[in-house]
Structure formats: structure tokens, C-alpha cells
Amino acid sequence: MTDILSIAPRPAMTTNKPLLEVRNLVTEFPLRTGIFRAVDDLSFSIEQGKTLCVVGESGSGKSVTARSILQIIDSPGRIASGSILLHQPDGTSLDLAKLDPRGRAIRSVRGRDIAMIFQEPMSSLSPVHTVGDQITEALRLHLKMSKAEARTEAISLLRQVEIPNPEKAIDRYAFQYSGGMRQRAMIAMALACKPQLLIADEPTTALDVTTQAEILDLISRLQKAHGMAVLFITHDMGVVAQIADDVLVMHHGVAKEYGPVEQIFHSPQDPYTRMLIGSVLKLEQKAEIRLARPPLDTTAAPLLEIRNLSMHFGEMKALDDVSISLLPGETLGIVGESGSGKTTMGRSIMRLYDPTAGEMHYRRADGTVMDLAKIGGGELKAARRELRMVFQDPFGSLNPRMTVSQVIGEPLLVNGIARGKALDERVCHLMEQVGLDPSTRERYPHAFSGGQRQRIGIARAITLNPRIIVADEATSALDVSVRFQVLDLLMRLQDELGLAYIFISHDIGVIRYMCDRVGVMYRGKLVEVGEADKVCNAPDHPYTQALISAIPRPDPRDRDHSRRFRYTEPSAAKNGSSAR
Amino acid sequence: MLKFIVKRLFWMIPSLFAVSFLAFVLIQLPPGDFVTTYIATLASSNEVVDQNTAAQLRERFGLDQPMLVQYLKWVWGIVTHGDFGISFEWQQPVSGLIWERMALTLVLALASLIATWALALPIGVYSAVKKYSIGDYAFTAFTFFGLSIPSFLLALVLMYVAAVEFGQDVGGLFSSQYETAPWSIGKMYDLLTHLWLPVAILAVSSTASLIRVMRANMLDELPKPYVTTARAKGLSEFRLLVKYPLRIALNPFISTIAWLLPNLISGSVVVAIVLNLPTAAPLLLQSLMAQDMYLAGAFVLLICALTLIGSLISDILLALVDPRIRLE
Numbered sequence: 001m002t003d004i005l006s007i008a009p010r011p012a013m014t015t016n017k018p019l020l021e022v023r024n025l026v027t028e029f030p031l032r033t034g035i036f037r038a039v040d041d042l043s044f045s046i047e048q049g050k051t052l053c054v055v056g057e058s059g060s061g062k063s064v065t066a067r068s069i070l071q072i073i074d075s076p077g078r079i080a081s082g083s084i085l086l087h088q089p090d091g092t093s094l095d096l097a098k099l100d101p102r103g104r105a106i107r108s109v110r111g112r113d114i115a116m117i118f119q120e121p122m123s124s125l126s127p128v129h130t131v132g133d134q135i136t137e138a139l140r141l142h143l144k145m146s147k148a149e150a151r152t153e154a155i156s157l158l159r160q161v162e163i164p165n166p167e168k169a170i171d172r173y174a175f176q177y178s179g180g181m182r183q184r185a186m187i188a189m190a191l192a193c194k195p196q197l198l199i200a201d202e203p204t205t206a207l208d209v210t211t212q213a214e215i216l217d218l219i220s221r222l223q224k225a226h227g228m229a230v231l232f233i234t235h236d237m238g239v240v241a242q243i244a245d246d247v248l249v250m251h252h253g254v255a256k257e258y259g260p261v262e263q264i265f266h267s268p269q270d271p272y273t274r275m276l277i278g279s280v281l282k283l284e285q286k287a288e289i290r291l292a293r294p295p296l297d298t299t300a301a302p303l304l305e306i307r308n309l310s311m312h313f314g315e316m317k318a319l320d321d322v323s324i325s326l327l328p329g330e331t332l333g334i335v336g337e338s339g340s341g342k343t344t345m346g347r348s349i350m351r352l353y354d355p356t357a358g359e360m361h362y363r364r365a366d367g368t369v370m371d372l373a374k375i376g377g378g379e380l381k382a383a384r385r386e387l388r389m390v391f392q393d394p395f396g397s398l399n400p401r402m403t404v405s406q407v408i409g410e411p412l413l414v415n416g417i418a419r420g421k422a423l424d425e426r427v428c429h430l431m432e433q434v435g436l437d438p439s440t441r442e443r444y445p446h447a448f449s450g451g452q453r454q455r456i457g458i459a460r461a462i463t464l465n466p467r468i469i470v471a472d473e474a475t476s477a478l479d480v481s482v483r484f485q486v487l488d489l490l491m492r493l494q495d496e497l498g499l500a501y502i503f504i505s506h507d508i509g510v511i512r513y514m515c516d517r518v519g520v521m522y523r524g525k526l527v528e529v530g531e532a533d534k535v536c537n538a539p540d541h542p543y544t545q546a547l548i549s550a551i552p553r554p555d556p557r558d559r560d561h562s563r564r565f566r567y568t569e570p571s572a573a574k575n576g577s578s579a580r
Numbered sequence: 581m582l583k584f585i586v587k588r589l590f591w592m593i594p595s596l597f598a599v600s601f602l603a604f605v606l607i608q609l610p611p612g613d614f615v616t617t618y619i620a621t622l623a624s625s626n627e628v629v630d631q632n633t634a635a636q637l638r639e640r641f642g643l644d645q646p647m648l649v650q651y652l653k654w655v656w657g658i659v660t661h662g663d664f665g666i667s668f669e670w671q672q673p674v675s676g677l678i679w680e681r682m683a684l685t686l687v688l689a690l691a692s693l694i695a696t697w698a699l700a701l702p703i704g705v706y707s708a709v710k711k712y713s714i715g716d717y718a719f720t721a722f723t724f725f726g727l728s729i730p731s732f733l734l735a736l737v738l739m740y741v742a743a744v745e746f747g748q749d750v751g752g753l754f755s756s757q758y759e760t761a762p763w764s765i766g767k768m769y770d771l772l773t774h775l776w777l778p779v780a781i782l783a784v785s786s787t788a789s790l791i792r793v794m795r796a797n798m799l800d801e802l803p804k805p806y807v808t809t810a811r812a813k814g815l816s817e818f819r820l821l822v823k824y825p826l827r828i829a830l831n832p833f834i835s836t837i838a839w840l841l842p843n844l845i846s847g848s849v850v851v852a853i854v855l856n857l858p859t860a861a862p863l864l865l866q867s868l869m870a871q872d873m874y875l876a877g878a879f880v881l882l883i884c885a886l887t888l889i890g891s892l893i894s895d896i897l898l899a900l901v902d903p904r905i906r907l908e
Binding site for chain 1: 803804805806808809810811812813814815816817823824827828901902903904907
């Protein structure tokens with residue numbers, strides 16, 4: 001059994017050339033309407049054993065850059081000009097851009113010299129082949145190993161990426177793995193032939209922060225162990241600050257700034273980089289709008305009081321005895337990792353689910369109190385006018401067959417409040433309120449960007465003058481520069497309309513920026529509730545402490561991993577019936 | 581898995597009883613019975629049957645008894661000694677009649693199935709991989725023609741062309757000298773020379789639709805990230821195509837086995853009649869028209885059994901090839 005750590009070091013470079021040199025790369029997509037340049041005159045190089053982070057917002061061309069290197073650009077994209085020089089240990093250089101994308105030469109580079117891992121580990125692994133099958137494939141192909149050798153090697157690889165019980169895990173399928181394990185398996189697969197360069201395309205975006213931290217640690221450990229270079233693509237400046245040696249900032253296919261990580265974060269030259277860093281740092285503190293507000297009246301009667309709410313799906317306790325209250329005008333954050341039950345909580349409040357047990361006392365404007373968990377029919381309909389929701393996915397939550405004015409006006413129409421000209425005026429006013437140009441109201445959602453669509457979703461939520469808005473990961477799908485604009489909009493509307501928010505998010509930065517109080521959820525239970533400042537900076541519960549410790553700080557000078565730890569549930573609670 | 585199969589087999593029994601009873605009732609629903617049809621046939625050739633003879637015939641066939649008794653007698657015969665009854669029209673045991681036809685039906689169906697899959701699957705994959713190429717457009721044009729031309733029309737045209745232009749002996753599956761001859765090398769060869777026409781006709785429309793399905797399946801799978809992963813590993817295009825997207829795109833075809841089996845009997849009725857093929861389909865039609873109820877009942881029962889077995893086979897196969905179904 002060979003081990004990545006014990007493998008003989010590759011012969012030292014005879015020259016001091018970088019491992020990979022990209023010069024004036026242009027990648028184009030011929031479209032019906034003309035040619036779209038996804039990557040425009042891009043030059044950078046990667047040194048052996050170093051990490052280059054390519055950062056940029058969606059549509060910046062960072063993924064296309066990575067795929068150009070291996071010539072696996074999705075059709076109809078192609079490299080139009082430029083060169084991608086791979087300097088090999090024997091001193092020769094290979095221009096990858098000149099190779100035939102289907103030819104033998106580039107295929108022998110793929111997986112052997114340069115390997116790649118992707119964003120969504122579930123869909124990046126075949127659903128009908130075992131993990132072992134997919135790992136051994138590369139070994140058999142490039143290293144010409146026998147079946148038995150490849151299997152032993154694959155088990156050893158799985159062990160190195162810390163998959164428990166690798167002898168068994170090798171014969172299991174991707175869907176039987178957890179998200180973090182899948183990405184570990186992908187890494188094992190990519191590292192199978194000990195590549196000189198690992199390209200990682202947003203490898204941790206789909207993972208929880210604690211899992212992300214572990215995967216990042218794993219990559220950097222393996223990288224050190226055999227001097228592999230890493231090209232890391234991400235949109236998360238926190239991750240960049242933690243792992244990068246050099247940073248390439250991309251925007252609309254063009255390199256905005258390219259330099260050492262220290263320079264990018266502490267003396268950025270380019271205005272776009274400054275804006276990007278600025279919007280990240282902005283989320284490190286309280287929003288200005290909130291600082292200007294008078295303190296919240298904590299003596300007021302709660303608008304919504306949730307008592308012992310439980311929601312079970314069969315055996316699974318998605319919500320387990322949760323109690324929390326919401327004051328008028330307050331922003332209550334609900335934070336937790338995937339599967340913690342935070343979305344179930346939002347949906348139960350909206351009565352999209354019928355809770356298994358518990359009470360939700362909602363105080364109406366006239367002072368009467370109703371239990372949202374019990375009501376039905378007309379009462380529920382009336383309550384839903386006052387409780388509205390903003391969803392995560394700005395693409396999926398708008399009907400593509402309805403114009404924006406139809407989307408926003410629908411609640412008014414359905415409830416018989418306005419029609420015709422009056423409806424049109426209301427829609428125009430709402431669009432102005434959320435910062436959209438009313439003259440675009442006859443367009444369909446596809447004509448709008450992600451941030452604009454989320455504004456449409458918000459306009460739809462406030463049409464009926466609600467009192468509570470449940471925002472379920474409302475800014476997760478948005479780029480950082482857009483994210484705080486939407487958050488600011490939500491807070492401005494809160495001041496104008498006197499709204500209370502229940503703000504569900506996995507992003508502590510967003511919570512810190514936006515929320516007055518925070519509830520932390522873990523496996524269906526609310527483990528900690530407190531002031532946002534306190535929970536984000538000095539949490540009491542060990543789970544919250546672990547969660548906070550795993551968040552990558554957007555400062556390359558602050559790379560202390562030693563304080564990071566993973567929360568394990570005390571065994572007493574684990575044996576209890578409530579744990580799962 | 582075994583438990584699942586046993587459970588499914590067990591549930592087949594009540595389903596078969598229900599279907600057989602329903603079939604029996606449905607066949608008897610039209611006014612009159614086999615004797616009425618028989619008398620009508622005789623009358624058309626100017627033979628008159630008096631009421632007495634008719635009553636005697638009814639008594640002989642057991643048609644004078646209540647329907648439930650007839651049904652129970654029939655089912656009892658099947659369950660106790662595999663006796664499906666006697667065909668009124670042919671005056672032969674039903675099982676013999678059916679088996680005689682089933683062999684040729686099977687040959688024809690398998691031949692056209694193999695032709696269809698052998699042509700459609702590679703073409704579908706090619707069309708998807710080379711989307712919007714000239715080849716793709718050509719095959720797409722072919723599939724639209726194949727889908728829109730009714731197969732009996734194609735049968736008539738091809739028969740005309742083969743008979744008039746090439747002087748071929750068309751219709752049926754054998755030349756007249758081999759029709760009743762015992763099986764021999766010569767008869768086999770004769771079968772092959774007759775088989776190509778019905779196979780071609782039957783294959784055209786099913787190939788056309790299968791190409792479209794395969795193309796769509798592949799187009800769904802090709803942009804999936806796991807294909808890119810395989811490509812990034814350095815696999816050749818052909819190898820990765822066969823191992824990953826094709827493997828998954830084939831899964832829906834396994835579900836089609838459920839209706840392939842019953843199609844053996846009831847499919848391609850019109851073509852079989854036009855081409856005068858000695859397969860099961862024309863016999864089924866004839867038995868229904870003549871209200872030959874034991875024969876028709878046996879056919880319906882067989883179709884039903886084949887449907888149930890077919891869906892069981894496809895479920896088992898799906899579980900075998902797709903771990904997501906097997907393990908979740």
C-alpha cells in the first residue's frame with residue numbers, strides 16, 4: 001500500500017519556471033447573437049506547491065478559466081487564442097491550448113498532471129457506479145495498475161482523505177455518503193495519480209461551514225505533503241484570505257487585479273477589488289442603518305410567540321420543542337447548518353406545514369391573539385396576508401411565465417384588493433419602493449439579475465402590508481456586492497413599514513449585519529438564543545462556539561486554525577430520545 | 581429482494597382472477613353468443629339452422645348455463661389441469677391453438693425488437709452527441725417520417741413494391757410449399773426470406789420513436805457534472821460516453837419491458853392482418869369477432885399475465901442496474 005505522504009518527491013524543477021503559465025487566454029462562446037467572450041486576455045501563472053485563488057462574482061468567467069486549462073469547456077465554448085503552458089519536470093513545456101480537446105495528448109494530462117474537483121459533489125459523482133469504481137478508473141487508466149492494485153490504492157486514498165472504514169466505503173455509492181464525505185471522495189479521486197496541479201472549482205460552496213473548514217484543512221495538508229499546486233476558485237473572500245498565496249480577481253472575464261493575498265486584502269489597487277473587499281468587511285459588523293436606530297422596545301408585547309413547537313416527519317424530528325418570541329419591529333435571526341430545522345421552522349410559522357405539536361400565538365394589530373398552529377380556513381387566509389415569505393432561490397421562486405407586474409400584483413388581485421389601473425399604480429409604487437424601475441414591469445423574470453429578482457420577491461412579499469416577513473436564506477444565492485444591498489433594502493423597508501423579520505440564514509456575517517437577536521438551531525433544537533452581538537462574538541453554547549470558530553475570517557493575517565473545533569454532542573443527549 | 585419478489589408473485593394471483601373474470605364478462609357483454617355468430621355465418625351461405633339445432637349446440641358448448649357457472653368451470657379447468665377450454669370455431673383445444681401461433685409471434689417480435697434496438701440506440705446516441713449536425717438533422721427527418729407513416733400503409737406500399745418490382749413472394753411467413761411442412765433447414769431459410777419485410781415494417785415506427793427517446797435521454801445526461809468529472813479524469817470520449825451517460829440513459833428502457841411482453845400478442849394487429857402473418861394477433865381479433873369466448877378469454881388472460889410478469893421483470897432489472905432503487 002503506497003501512501004501519498006511517503007511517495008518519493010518529484011524531481012526538482014531544473015528551471016525556476018512556474019508550473020503553469022497562462023498567457024493572453026481568450027475563451028469564447030459563439031451564440032446566436034454573436035460571440036460572447038467569457039475569458040478575455042487573461043494571464044497568470046501558478047508556482048509549484050502554491051495556491052492561487054481565482055475570485056469573482058457569478059458570471060466573472062472563473063469557472064470557464066479553470067475548464068479552459070483542461071479543455072473541458074462546455075459546448076459551444078472554445079479557446080480562441082492565447083497559450084496555457086504546462087512546464088513539466090523534465091524541462092519540456094506543453095501548450096495545452098493548442099491540443100485537440102478530444103485528443104490523446106490532453107487526455108494524458110487530465111487526471112494525471114492536472115486533476116479537478118467540482119462544486120456539487122453529489123452530481124459530480126455518477127449515481128450508479130460505486131465510489132471505488134470511479135477512483136480506480138483513473139489509476140487503471142494513467143498508472144496502468146491491475147484491478148487489485150488499484151483497489152488497494154483506492155482504499156489507501158480514501159483513508160488519507162479521512163473517510164471512516166475505507167474498506168467498506170469503497171463499495172458504496174455517492175448517495176450513501178454525506179455531503180462532506182462525497183467531497184472527500186472527489187478529492188481522493190482527483191489525487192489518485194498525484195497530480196502536480198489540483199483545480200478546485202468552488203469545492204466547498206455546497207457544504208456547511210464546519211465541513212468546509214475540514215475540507216480546506218485536508219486540501220492544504222495534502223498539498224504540503226507532496227508539493228502540489230492548487231488553483232482554487234471561489235466567490236468567498238473569507239476562504240481566499242485563509243488559503244491563498246496569490247489572488248486573481250476576475251470581473252466579466254477580465255483580470256481586475258492579480259497579486260499576493262496580502263496586497264489584495266490590505267492594499268487593493270483596483271476599485272472593483274476594493275468594492276469586493278469592502279462589501280465583505282461590511283458584513284463583519286452591524287449595519288449602519290441599525291446603528292442609527294433607537295434601541296428596540298423590549299417591553300412591548302411580542303408579535304409572535306412560539307411555544308414548544310414540534311414538527312416531525314415520521315421518525316425525523318425536524319423541530320423539537322422550540323420556543324422563541326418575536327417583538328414588533330425586531331429582526332430575529334435563525335442560524336444553523338443544513339438539516340438543523342431552520343427552514344422547517346419558517347415553513348411551520350407560515351403554516352406551509354401543520355406542526356405536530358405546540359402553539360404559535362400571533363398578536364394582531366387590534367390586539368387580539370390567535371394561535372397560528374390551530375386556525376384554518378378564512379382565519380388562516382387572513383393571517384397569511386400579514387405573514388409573508390421571501391424565498392432563497394430568486395430563479396425558482398418567480399413564475400417564468402408571468403410578467404413582473406403580474407408577479408407583484410398577484411396577491412392584490414387574489415385578495416380582491418385592487419385591479420385595473422389602481423393595481424398598476426400600486427405595482428409601480430412597490431417597484432419604486434424596492435429600487436426597481438417601474439417601466440420594466442411588463443418584462444418577464446428572466447430579464448432580471450439575481451439581485452433584481454430577489455427585489456421582485458421582496459416587492460411581492462410587501463404588497464399586502466404584512467407585519468411579519470419570514471426570509472428563508474433570502475440572500476444566500478446572491479453575490480456579496482449585491483447581498484448587502486438587498487439586506488439594506490430589507491432594513492429600509494422595515495423602518496418604513498414597521499415590519500418584523502424572521503431571518504433564516506446559515507451565514508453568520510449576514511446575521512451579524514442584520515439581526516437584533518439570534519436563535520441557533522442544531523438538529524431541530526434551539527440551543528441558544530440571545531443578542532446578535534453576543535451570539536456572534538461570545539456565544540455560550542459549545543455548538544455555537546464551534547460554528548463561529550469554523551467561519552473563515554476575511555483577513556490573511558488571521559489564519560489561526562488552532563481555535564477551530566467540531567462540536568460533538570454530549571453522549572448523554574445522544575442517547576436521549578430527542579437527539580435524532 | 582427475495583421477499584419483494586415473493587410478495588409481488590403472491591399479489592399476481594388475485595390480479596389474474598380479477599382480470600380473467602372481467603375479461604370473461606366483457607366478452608359475453610355483446611348481445612348473442614358464439615352460436616348466434618355461427619348461425620349468422622351459416623345464414624350468409626344460405627344454410628338455415630333451426631332453433632332445435634341451435635339449442636343443442638348451446639347445450640353442447642355449455643352456453644345455456646349461467647355465466648358465473650361457465651366462468652367457474654373454465655377457471656377450474658385451468659387451475660386443476662391447465663385446460664383452457666375448446667375453441668368453438670376451430671374445434672381444437674385453446675392451448676394448442678395459442679402455442680402454435682406463439683412460436684412464430686415470438687420469432688417475429690424478437691427479430692423486430694433486436695432490429696429496433698440495434699438501430700435506434702446507436703443512432704439516438706449519435707444524434708445527441710452530434711446535436712444539430714447534418715447527421716442529426718437527417719436522422720431527425722427520418723424519425724418524423726417513421727412516426728407519421730401508419731405502419732399498415734407502409735406494409736401495403738412495401739408489399740406492392742416487393743411483389744410488382746422484384747417479383748417477391750410476399751405475405752405470410754412461409755412459401756406455400758413449406759406452410760404445412762415439418763421444420764427443416766429449407767423451411768428455416770424460407771422463414772428468413774419472408775421475415776425481413778414484416779420486421780422492417782414493424783421496426784420503422786418503433787425505431788423512429790426509440791431514436792427520439794434515446795436522443796432526449798442522452799441530452800438530459802450529457803451536460804451533467806459527472807460527465808465533466810469523467811472527462812477531467814482523462815477518459816476518452818467514447819469510453820466515458822458508454823460508461824456514464826449511456827448507462828444511465830438506458831434505465832428508462834428497462835421500464836418498457838413491462839409493455840413489450842403483452843405487445844407480443846396484441847401489438848401490430850393491423851400489420852399482421854395486412855401481411856397475412858400467422859401470428860397471435862389476427863387469431864385474437866378473429867376470436868373476439870366470432871365471440872369464441874374461451875379462446876378470447878385465454879388470450880386476455882395471457883396478455884394480463886405477461887403484463888404482470890413483464891412489470892415484475894422490469895422492476896427487478898431496474899433494481900439490479902440502479903443502486904439508488906436497490907438501496908434506498
